[in-house]
Amino acid sequence: MTAPRRRMPKAQRMAQMLTVAEEIFAEQGYLATSMDEIAERVGVSKPMLYEYFGSKEGLLIGCIHRARTELRDKTAAAIAGAGSPEEFLRLGLRAFFEFIVDHQRSWALLRQEAAIAVPSAQEEVEGIRQQQTDMIGSVLVSFAPAIDPLEAEAFAEIVVGACERLAVWCERRPSVGPALATDYVMAVIWPGVAERLMKLPSPAQLA
Amino acid sequence: MTAPRRRMPKAQRMAQMLTVAEEIFAEQGYLATSMDEIAERVGVSKPMLYEYFGSKEGLLIGCIHRARTELRDKTAAAIAGAGSPEEFLRLGLRAFFEFIVDHQRSWALLRQEAAIAVPSAQEEVEGIRQQQTDMIGSVLVSFAPAIDPLEAEAFAEIVVGACERLAVWCERRPSVGPALATDYVMAVIWPGVAERLMKLPSPAQLA
DNA sequence: GCTCGTAACTTACTTCGAGTAACCTACTGT
DNA sequence: ACAGTAGGTTACTCGAAGTAAGTTACGAGC
Numbered sequence: 001m002t003a004p005r006r007r008m009p010k011a012q013r014m015a016q017m018l019t020v021a022e023e024i025f026a027e028q029g030y031l032a033t034s035m036d037e038i039a040e041r042v043g044v045s046k047p048m049l050y051e052y053f054g055s056k057e058g059l060l061i062g063c064i065h066r067a068r069t070e071l072r073d074k075t076a077a078a079i080a081g082a083g084s085p086e087e088f089l090r091l092g093l094r095a096f097f098e099f100i101v102d103h104q105r106s107w108a109l110l111r112q113e114a115a116i117a118v119p120s121a122q123e124e125v126e127g128i129r130q131q132q133t134d135m136i137g138s139v140l141v142s143f144a145p146a147i148d149p150l151e152a153e154a155f156a157e158i159v160v161g162a163c164e165r166l167a168v169w170c171e172r173r174p175s176v177g178p179a180l181a182t183d184y185v186m187a188v189i190w191p192g193v194a195e196r197l198m199k200l201p202s203p204a205q206l207a
Numbered sequence: 208m209t210a211p212r213r214r215m216p217k218a219q220r221m222a223q224m225l226t227v228a229e230e231i232f233a234e235q236g237y238l239a240t241s242m243d244e245i246a247e248r249v250g251v252s253k254p255m256l257y258e259y260f261g262s263k264e265g266l267l268i269g270c271i272h273r274a275r276t277e278l279r280d281k282t283a284a285a286i287a288g289a290g291s292p293e294e295f296l297r298l299g300l301r302a303f304f305e306f307i308v309d310h311q312r313s314w315a316l317l318r319q320e321a322a323i324a325v326p327s328a329q330e331e332v333e334g335i336r337q338q339q340t341d342m343i344g345s346v347l348v349s350f351a352p353a354i355d356p357l358e359a360e361a362f363a364e365i366v367v368g369a370c371e372r373l374a375v376w377c378e379r380r381p382s383v384g385p386a387l388a389t390d391y392v393m394a395v396i397w398p399g400v401a402e403r404l405m406k407l408p409s410p411a412q413l414a
Numbered sequence: 415g416c417t418c419g420t421a422a423c424t425t426a427c428t429t430c431g432a433g434t435a436a437c438c439t440a441c442t443g444t
Numbered sequence: 445a446c447a448g449t450a451g452g453t454t455a456c457t458c459g460a461a462g463t464a465a466g467t468t469a470c471g472a473g474c
Binding site for chain 1 (some may be wrong): 429434435439441
């Protein structure tokens, strides 16, 4: 006497699968989770998951991709009105840490779990970082066009790495919210970045 | 006519297994590697691996643990003679990046692959970071005893995160060696850290 | 230089979960 | 009412983790 299994339009079913999978992966880890288990919790049979995502790996990538899109949109919206590089950085970091707090579980999944399993999930995770480094890199370049591109990239990587790590740390420190985390990162990196930008001609000077 | 399988004392066999496993894991990834494959390349049968390491997960943890120990020893040796916080940081970072270059493959394993699979491997990987943050944290505290411990921790996490990420980036940028990587990180973080330390009383002032 | 004890090893399984082939059924438009 | 199909299921195969029970190389003691 199981509940009568309702049919669903594809898009809706897919979203439901992603939500359930994200939750279980985050709870138990990718390896420890079986496709049967996910299927059961969705209320559907295993081959449906394969119909929608092709493989266990595909399902994982789907989860990551959805989160990636959401993070990108939120960050882009947050930095839209920024005027100075400092404001750009601060607003971007803030949006990032807020995203993490809202998605604690799936963030663990993205960062820690996803990477190991499968080269293609790895790529998807790298894609998230790429978004972030691109954003930061472009801010640096737009405010100091003469900067060595390699250096700009390195700076962006440093900032992204710092935030990722601090985000994980924040999970164990509930007293440290998005605002404080942002302050910590800015306190460490901003003087160094500002000092470097100062030495380079501004866009106005070059024009 | 396979080569006559030589027996070996336990310690030696164990080291050999770790070396082979580290190599194959790094090449193919943890999931894509089978225990039979490792066993074959060691020249031994699968149950031997289980005799020595208990499980596939155990073998992975063994690999990580060995690398962790090596990294700790090298870093500790490198910073032994440092006098100022800046010198501490610089020498420590340098040792870290040099370790990475020497262990490119296994570093990928440690950072990316290991984390996903298994909570206990996750702990081992966290242990590596813990060593690093402890080291940095203790440097900060020894030079500025009045610093808020939470802030010191956050700073340490930020620096470790920055280095981890930059290390991954360096793999794709062979032109960026340990020296340049160290310079980049110091350029970004040192002004901020120095500024913060300056505001606090020195150990001498407190004594 | 034989033989006894055991550390080091193997063969031959069981089990479990990813992935698949082939078939089924509720809903839609006509 | 009925046909067509989107959405779904049952019942398998296959490969790899893990294990039980048996086997062999090798040094110690006589």
